[in-house]
Amino acid sequence: MRIIKMWTKVLLVLIVMLIALEIVSSFETTFNIYTTSHQLFGKVEPEFIEGIFAILFYFIARRYLKIDIFHQKGGYSHIFKEGWLGIFYIFSNIFLVDNSENWNVFMHHMNAFNLLMIFVIAFIQAYSVGMFEEISVRGIIMGIMLKNFKKYPVMKSIFFSSVIFGCLHAANFFEAPFWDTANQIIYAVGLGFVFGTIYYVTKNIWVSILLHSLIDYSNFVLSVSLTKYSATSSYSGISLVTILTLVLGLISSYLFLIHYNRKQGKKDLLF
Known part of the structure; x- marks a missing residue:
């Protein structure tokens, strides 16, 4: 009965999230970015x-679900420890992926106003998305699971909340090529393990929000060109990078949790 109530709460949260996202899409504002040649x-x-909506979800969690999302302060150094995979993708988006065409436009064919528009609006977008997804998935859904799973609550909560986090991206099947969305779902599950571990270890949702936002920001800024809005898929199947993200996210999450438990005096391999 306890588990049924837990999944009922999770389902209700997901329904509210989907309604919120539908409202967001109906009020969506798009800004066009032009080069100096117009x-x-x-x-x-x-x-x-x-x-x-993220702020609203926080108050709902605290008042009605009795979940204190912001347990404590500090712990930002964990972004570079447990969040190493996320940091790698930030640097990869900026330096390793071939963005030479975009950087050429940024540096030589765009005025200061449009350039500022890209960086400022991408920041607002990344931080809003990061807040919404972390508070709802890590703060509320993972919080509900941690309070209700009796056996191995940490492992189950991080695992299931990460799978849910990945599946939420399935909505992109309606507007993006199939394999792009399929890769995004698996990629999100892998990073979900990282975000969940960071939140559990730090007890500070702002740490996972910051890492999540930085990853999105590095991607949003360099995904502005119109080629990214075309119906042409970037993938023809599940990529090796996507699989590695899933596997590395899962393994590193488990190893860091074991290390954290050892520091707490716990020696269990399942927790």
């Missing part, structure tokens, strides 16, 4: 309404 380069969407 050619349309790309589009950016602030999505600040997701940040408003």
Whole structure:
């Protein structure tokens, strides 16, 4: 009965999340970005309404679900420890992926106003999305699971909340190529293990929000060009990078949790 109530609460949270995302999409504002020669380069969407819903979710969690999402302060160094995989993707988005065409436009074919639009609006978008997804998935859904799973609550909570986090991206099947979305779902599950571990270890949702936002920001800024809005898929199947993200996310999450438990005086391999 306890588990049934838990999954009922999780389902209700997911329904509210989907309603919120539908409202966000109906109020979506798109800003066009032009080069100095007045050619349309790309589009950016602030999505600040997701940040408003994130704050609303926080108050719902505290008042009605009795979940204290913001347990404690500090712990930002864990972004570089447990969050090493996320940091790798931030640097990869900036330096390793071939973004030479975008950088060339940024540096030589765009005025200061449009350049500022890209970086400022992408920041608002990334932080709003990061807040919404971390508070709802890690703070509320994972919080519900931690309170209700009796056997191996930590492992189950991080695992199931990460799978849910990945599946939420399935909504992109309606507007993005199939394999792009399939890769995004698996990729999100792998990073979900990282975000869940960081939140559990630090007890500070702002740490996972920051890492999540930085990953999205590094991606959003360099995904502005119109080629990213075309129906052409970037993938023809599940990529090796996607599989590695899933596997490395899962393994590193488990190893860091064991290390954390050892520091707490616990020697169990399942927890």
